[in-house]
Amino acid sequence: MLYKSCPEEYPVTLYLNGKELLTIQLTEVDLQDWATGYLFAEGIIDSVEEIKEIRFDPYRGNIFTEVESERFDMEQFLKRRRILTAGCGRGVTFRSLKEVGQFKKIKSNITVPLSYIREKMKAFAKQTPLYLKTGGMHAAAIIQPDGELIVREDIGRHNAVDKAIGAALKKGLPGPELIMLTTGRISFEMCAKVAKFGIGIAASRTAATNLAVALGMEISIDLIGYCRGQSAVVYTKGQYIWKDTSAAQRAP
Incomplete structure (x- = not known):
């Protein structure tokens, strides 16, 4: 019988501008990419230029991120409802159905x-x-x-x-x-x-x-x-x- 290694998952806590945002189960590879993609997908940043720092503490399982605060209102963001996403990994999103429904239509440049x-x-x-x-x-x-x-x-x-x-x-x-x-x-x-x-x-x-x-x-x-x-x-x-x-x- 062929035995495989176990998939790895760890609780990782994301901090944003010094405040705890969420804890999520992650595989500890490409964590800078995850933090960048998550902050973008949630509308916290519009470009990577708004990220001042991403730092990972592997001992405690923390990711510390700093973003430009002039555009982003941390206090208002934390008042938003957290929604558990479906399926494995049990993600968290702060976007409501109504908000996503108001996204602009996509105009792909390729067929x-x-x-x-x-x-x-x-x-x-x-x-x-x-x-x-x-x-x-x-x-x-x-x-x-x-x-x-x-x-x-x-x-x-x-x-x-x-x-x-x-x-x-x-x-x-x-x-x-x-x-x-x-x-x-x-x-x-x-x-x-x-x-x-x-x-x-x-x-x-x-x-x-x-x-x-x-x-x-x-x-x-x-x-x-x-x-x-x-x-x-x-x-x-x-x-x-x-x-x-x-x-x-x-x-x-």
Whole structure:
């Protein structure tokens, strides 16, 4: 029998401008990317230039972040309702359904054949060393304009997406020219993260939820589920995708 290593998760507390923001279960890799992506996805920053410092204390499991305080009102932010997200890793978001529903429509700069996304999903699966080592990790990937992948892994699917977005932000990549891939279910809050970055296409090896599809339809994000092998399910209008394969289905 082949034994794998255990997936790793640790409670990590995020401090923002000297105040505790939340504690979340994370895999302790690429934590700067996670902090950057999470702060951006929650609307705390609009660019990496607003981050003054990110420092990790591995002994206590703390991430200390400092952001420009002129635009950001910490006191008002902490009064917002915390919402536990669905699924593994049990993430936390401060964004309400109403707020996300008011996001601007996405204007992606790219259109691609569905076969391209399927091929990138195959390549993505080969670039997940923590999953291959443990068999129990999630991953997210950003397809860059040149076709290269930025891959990040974590115990939680939301965390992996935050890490991938953070890495892309640090590279200065424009959201409307990117595609998001994930091993996990695309839920409403994950779709919101994609929307905040301006990405127009997101694909998963599994499903997209009803609220994610409704959001995608409302603000022009194409969502693809069960993207594995030769199959794929397009849940939305498919405005950025060429349907060049008979295996593609449209969700009922």
